[in-house]
Amino acid sequence: MLGIRHYRSTAIDLYQGDITRFVCDGIVNAANESLLGGGGVDGAIHRAGGSSILEECRRIGHCPTGKAIATTAGSLPAKKVIHTVGPVWKGGTSGEDDLLRSCLLESLALGVTLKLPHLAIPAISTGVYGYPLDKAAKTSLQAVQDFLKNHPEGCLRRVTFVLFDGPAYQTFQDTLFSLFPED
């Protein structure tokens, strides 16, 4: 069973692998508030994209949790990197769900503004920041659905969640199939 669903004219699909090798218009990064890079997907994006990404991040200087900013994608096979800062998981009662949802909504809105029809998004907050995978998948995919519901005219043609490993892929697939009816 292929991990793909549609909402109106937008495809929501899944890919297992390294997001820095994924060919699309905009790559979303799971950054931190300093925008100065780090480990995980953030480190991989800065390493693969080159120093022009960090230079632009430095100029911007800061991004609050739940918000998103865009930079060049350097030498990555995309036009832009959208850096968003996910919440650190603190047990679920510190507004984590609203903040993660905001990351997705802000990233998608920037993608529309910048006219990036195909966005690739990692499992934000599920690594170093400790967000439980099943909860992150539900919040992230629900946010995509709500965004598409509220932007029927939007230019988004495809939203791909890029999952690094098998368990993450499986969790996002189960959630995708439960939230989006079969095509």
Ligand code: AR6
């Ligand atoms: N491609 C796709 N997904 C990846 C890749 C990759 N190359 N590398 C890791 N993942 P994390 P966070 C997955 O820790 O939890 C950084 O230091 C990984 O398996 O990258 O939001 C930042 O600077 C996990 O499922 O991001 C922040 O300080 C997911 O990406 C902090 O980590 C997110 O894991 C942000 O933590």
